[in-house]
Amino acid sequence: MGENLVYKILKKHLVDGELKAGNTISIKIDNTLTQDSTGTMAYLQLEAMGIKKVKTEKSVAFIDHNMLQQGFENADDHRYIQTAADKYGIYFSRPGNGICHQVYLERFSKPGNTLLGSDSHTPTAGGVGMIAIGAGGLDVALAMAGKAYSIKAPEVVKVNLIGKLNNMVASKDIILEVLRRETVKGGVGKVYEYGGEGLKYLSVPQRATITNMGAELGATTSIFPSDKKTLEFFKAQGREDEWMELKPDADAVYDRVIDINLDELVPMAAKPHSPDNVDTIKNIGKIKINQVAIGSCTNSSYEDLMKVAQILKGKKVHKDVSLVIAPGSRQVMEMISRNGALADIISSGARILENSCGPCIGMGQSPGTDAVSLRTFNRNFYGRSGTLSAKVYLVSPETAAVSAITGVLTDPMEMPVDFENLSVDRFITDDSMIIKPAEDGDKVEVERGPNIKPFPLNTELADSVSGKAVLKVGDNITTDHIMPSNAKLLPYRSNIPYLSGFCFSTIDEDFPKRAEENGGGFIVGGDNYGQGSSREHAALAPLYLGIKGVIVKSFARIHKANLINSGIIPMVFENPDDYGRIDQMDELVIDDAINKVECGKITVKDVTKGFEFDVIVELSDSDVEVIKAGGKLNYTKKTAN
Ligand code: MIC
Numbered sequence: 328m329g330e331n332l333v334y335k336i337l338k339k340h341l342v343d344g345e346l347k348a349g350n351t352i353s354i355k356i357d358n359t360l361t362q363d364s365t366g367t368m369a370y371l372q373l374e375a376m377g378i379k380k381v382k383t384e385k386s387v388a389f390i391d392h393n394m395l396q397q398g399f400e401n402a403d404d405h406r407y408i409q410t411a412a413d414k415y416g417i418y419f420s421r422p423g424n425g426i427c428h429q430v431y432l433e434r435f436s437k438p439g440n441t442l443l444g445s446d447s448h449t450p451t452a453g454g455v456g457m458i459a460i461g462a463g464g465l466d467v468a469l470a471m472a473g474k475a476y477s478i479k480a481p482e483v484v485k486v487n488l489i490g491k492l493n494n495m496v497a498s499k500d501i502i503l504e505v506l507r508r509e510t511v512k513g514g515v516g517k518v519y520e521y522g523g524e525g526l527k528y529l530s531v532p533q534r535a536t537i538t539n540m541g542a543e544l545g546a547t548t549s550i551f552p553s554d555k556k557t558l559e560f561f562k563a564q565g566r567e568d569e570w571m572e573l574k575p576d577a578d579a580v581y582d583r584v585i586d587i588n589l590d591e592l593v594p595m596a597a598k599p600h601s602p603d604n605v606d607t608i609k610n611i612g613k614i615k616i617n618q619v620a621i622g623s624c625t626n627s628s629y630e631d632l633m634k635v636a637q638i639l640k641g642k643k644v645h646k647d648v649s650l651v652i653a654p655g656s657r658q659v660m661e662m663i664s665r666n667g668a669l670a671d672i673i674s675s676g677a678r679i680l681e682n683s684c685g686p687c688i689g690m691g692q693s694p695g696t697d698a699v700s701l702r703t704f705n706r707n708f709y710g711r712s713g714t715l716s717a718k719v720y721l722v723s724p725e726t727a728a729v730s731a732i733t734g735v736l737t738d739p740m741e742m743p744v745d746f747e748n749l750s751v752d753r754f755i756t757d758d759s760m761i762i763k764p765a766e767d768g769d770k771v772e773v774e775r776g777p778n779i780k781p782f783p784l785n786t787e788l789a790d791s792v793s794g795k796a797v798l799k800v801g802d803n804i805t806t807d808h809i810m811p812s813n814a815k816l817l818p819y820r821s822n823i824p825y826l827s828g829f830c831f832s833t834i835d836e837d838f839p840k841r842a843e844e845n846g847g848g849f850i851v852g853g854d855n856y857g858q859g860s861s862r863e864h865a866a867l868a869p870l871y872l873g874i875k876g877v878i879v880k881s882f883a884r885i886h887k888a889n890l891i892n893s894g895i896i897p898m899v900f901e902n903p904d905d906y907g908r909i910d911q912m913d914e915l916v917i918d919d920a921i922n923k924v925e926c927g928k929i930t931v932k933d934v935t936k937g938f939e940f941d942v943i944v945e946l947s948d949s950d951v952e953v954i955k956a957g958g959k960l961n962y963t964k965k966t967a968n
């Protein structure tokens with residue numbers, strides 16, 4: 328039986344466990360990445376581990392999220408990360424060099440390697456054949472300290488690409504189609520491996536759009552083979568010595584195969600407020616738009632911006648539309664400035680932002696009240712843009728640029744352009760904004776601003792755990808609901824006491840006060856709880872407010888791991904109907920908690936209503952120890968002594 332590409336790479340990196348779908352395995356991590364909004368926490372945790380130098384092949388710290396510097400907080404965090412990187416042997420990509428995933432793809436990616444990143448879109452690097460996984464900062468810090476990373480061996484879904492995309496249909500439309508079919512929770516426990524004859528028409532940046540937004544499926548990661556197209560990209564980046572061919576066996580076995588006929592695909596959009604709420608542009612109709620935003624780690628490559636420039640050339644942005652464009656990296660910005668494409672963009676009336684996440688994470692450019700915003704990004708969760716009443720549609724760069732001209736949502740096939748010069752033989756490669764770490768880290772002093780506060784630590788699991796169900800929420804709660812990010816909050820990512828005051832604030836302003844007044848307690852939720860970002864703040868803020876356990880119908884992968892790392896018990900209703908029997912503020916009690924966590928099933932008493940229900944706690948053996956110790960940092964310290 329032939330092997331698929333995912334299992335070939337996992338096999339090479341296997342440290343522990345049997346490589347069979349559903350089993351817990353641990354794998355060696357070759358590379359790590361962090362960005363600033365999760366990085367401060369990751370480096371504080373790395374420092375707490377007391378190691379001298381990272382043990383990975385290469386680790387990189389990027390600054391791309393918190394770039395507004397409205398106060399001293401961002402600049403202080405950048406300084407902290409830069410000095411910590413210098414001390415511990417980590418490469419540092421300076422603010423202005425670009426979005427972590429775009430720069431990683433261009434300058435650091437390596438086919439066949441494993442990458443763990445403290446950002447949920449780390450799978451972007453799967454576009455060149457890496458196994459690239461998003462995780463919480465603590466797991467990334469542990470990988471930097473040389474520890475293997477534990478995951479469930481995934482099921483592998485082959486996405487078989489047939490035929491060729493028509494002009495004005497984009498690789499964004501491929502991933503939107505996959506999301507339409509598979510949904511935002513369909514990918515949990517799976518890796519999507521792309522293959523088929525359609526591969527030969529897709530460039531690395533097009534592939535990276537797909538692996539990037541594969542995060543929205545809830546998947547562990549997504550991957551493409553490393554082939555001639557990949558070699559072209561590595562040559563153009565001046566890194567052909569880092570390329571190697573990687574492909575599945577001809578008779579490779581998959582758990583499932585889905586076919587996508589590229590010839591039949593048409594331009595699509597994800598409607599508010601979920602990336603899987605997908606329909607064709609034609610079906611949605613010509614709705615009036617107020618803002619168009621082009622950029623983010625999904626769609627800000629040289630190829631994307633060349634297309635945008637050629638659509639905008641000689642045209643003007645509609646008078647009622649604000650068009651903002653953020654190139655993905657300094658390489659992209661420099662290339663389009665030197666070849667004149669930027670001039671075409673500027674003369675259309677577009678507004679140019681710096682090379683960073685920007686509006687994607689609510690750092691500026693919030694739409695107006697009730698505004699419709701078309702974005703080439705990957706997430707349109709409620710409130711993420713910074714404006715609660717805004718309606719965000721996720722689209723391709725082609726759809727975005729064409730609609731910016733017409734002022735209404737427009738199918739780009741109505742305004743075809745014969746694109747040229749979408750690829751180059753040689754990118755401008757200038758790594759002067761990537762700082763190598765010090766040879767001798769001992770001499771480096773880590774600089775800490777007053778915004779950096781210690782992170783909260785849990786206590787050992789008690790034998791009786793009780794408290795009120797201080798919050799009851801529905802399905803598909805995102806980490807943007809749990810711990811919102813916007814220009815006002817992002818500067819406080821290293822200050823959990825402050826942030827916790829805004830926990831769940833977009834849906835229930837009183838939650839932090841209620842949790843504190845009741846000494847913490849439990850959160851009750853529906854399906855796919857914690858989807859989206861890898862931010863461990865969505866576990867640390869509840870921990871700070873005293874939350875002891877979360878009881879839901881199902882969890883998203885990264886958030887569940889972050890809860891475990893914080894020592895918060897992740898529980899899943901054995902019978903989902905019990906969800907309906909509990910009301911907010913019911914008193915819940917777990918007796919004999921330590922034994923129950925060990926055996927994987929807990930009986931919870933609803934004292935208010937006078938009934939009992941069972942919940943499943945699906946944990947690996949070491950996760951059980953982590954929960955008992957009150958979180959992974961406590962556990963790591965305990966096992967080190
Ligand atoms: C996001 O896209 O939500 C972020 C901001 O990049 C996050 C990380 C964070 O919350 O800091 C992610 O995707 O993990």
Ligand code: SF4
Nearest residue numbers: 448623624684687688
């Ligand atoms: Fe940045 Fe947005 Fe990408 Fe997250 S999804 S890394 S905020 S560009």
